[in-house]
Amino acid sequence: GAGVSQSPSNKVTEKGKDVELRCDPISGHTALYWYRQSLGQGLEFLIYFQGNSAPDKSGLPSDRFSAERTGGSVSTLTIQRTQQEDSAVYLCASRPGVATRNNEQFFGPGTRLTVL
């Protein structure tokens, strides 16, 4: 079946603009995660959704970052007033849900964000 998909694959924006990144999880997966991968920082957790609620937002670096999930499926990560330090690859992952007693997370290809 189809894996996790993300769009756009690449996004170049100017400092101060807002951007929206989209994630389509694997069908039926109730858990969804956003991570950020940047040079020198590795993969960092941003936010976790179980269904439409976000029990863990602890990784969001500032109030310029927000995310939502609707219908227990698609998620959007929004970055307002982008800064150059926001340049990174934003990765989305999904997991079947709490009924499966493991934490195997399946990643999408990522969105490469460049802030000029």
Next chain:
Amino acid sequence: QKEVEQDPGPLSVPEGAIVSLNCTYSNSAFQYFMWYRQYSRKGPELLMYTYSSGNKEDGRFTAQVDKSSKYISLFIRDSQPSDSATYLCAMSTGFQKLVFGTGTRLLVSP
């Protein structure tokens, strides 16, 4: 000190060699352990998953977890040039966020 430490490499080996990749960690509450492979400009691909201590084998790959030493390993037998990638260890306490190592870059030469 980071929660998960991983040597960034690069690790260069000839084709057919046995490769050993390792991570150490500090949080004794970690109980789910994973290895991901990431090719350049691609998303991480789940390779191996282990719950708690022990070994798990899948084809040419073997994952080991030693919780007493807070040490996990991934072994690749008969390495191939197509194995050249960055290998990321990841772990979690439950079903929430994964904590990643920085990744080890592996280069397998023909």
